[in-house]
């Protein structure tokens with residue numbers, strides 16, 4: 001049942017409309033009032049599907065009522081039909097500019113009135129339906145995007161953990177490195193998005209170790225010179241796995257576009273350059289200073305910090321003090337001085353993160 005409000009100061013006209021619309025009683029619930037003020041009070045009290053108003057009324061006119069309705073948040077798009085005399089062209093234009101939906105000439109007849117009303121209500125219903133559909137669609141897209149994003153992040157983490165569990169028991173090393181990186185990035189003024197991308201991308205820094213033989217990777221004790229060189233290959237292996245010119249056939253088959261994925265792009269740079277040194281004495285390329293991508297310079301510190309603090313087959317775990325001493329001592333040689341300054345400022349938080357994500361802590365969460 002559509003609720004329609006008729007407004008006219010002449011009771012005689014309202015009576016005429018009432019009689020005229022008797023046959024529409026099944027479809028329309030018609031209400032009648034004699035002033036703009038009364039109409040606004042009724043509109044505020046309940047919902048209507050259309051308003052039909054006389055233009056000329058003593059006191060507040062049909063234009064005043066139209067203005068009130070259009071400026072209201074709830075009724076802003078309520079269909080509004082203006083009843084006008086044939087000579088009132090300029091008033092009609094004014095009403096049009098103010099947002100009247102349509103006009104009806106006085107005296108009005110049944111066919112015209114019902115047809116116009118039916119049309120404006122149908123258009124309004126259709127508009128609302130389209131809006132609802134759009135909103136629903138938008139919500140679905142948002143939800144799908146969120147799930148996709150979450151899945152993407154989870155796959156990165158699980159891939160990193162799968163590789164990591166080859167040489168440590170828990171895979172916590174990469175989670176700690178990720179958290180340290182995020183902390184250091186924020187400390188030097190990187191934005192939240194960069195820090196989050198770095199957290200995920202850094203977990204793949206040693207993904208190339210998947211291509212290193214067990215006899216080298218799992219060897220207890222010191223590596224020979226030859227084994228050390230084999231081990232160093234993990235940077236380029238990781239780079240090949242993650243970069244666009246690596247799994248070419250795979251990229252073609254499943255339409256993977258690594259160059260468009262910021263996490264993978266960053267992970268590629270990190271995998272290749274996380275063992276470079278600030279002074280150029282690192283590997284695999286021997287690049288130095290700002291030529292080393294920022295993310296790789298950050299991972300270099302986070303990775304070494306974690307390795308020093310954790311027990312390894314060939315060494316005991318170092319204390320926080322000893323670890324910090326070694327890290328700070330390598331400022332300007334192995335590590336970027338500005339990043340070491342940032343590390344010193346956040347030493348306490350690094351320690352807290354290490355303890356919270358330590359291998360022997362049962363429940364962990366990497367949300368910082």
Ligand SMILES: [Fe+2]
Nearest residue numbers: 205206274275
């Ligand atoms: Fe590495």
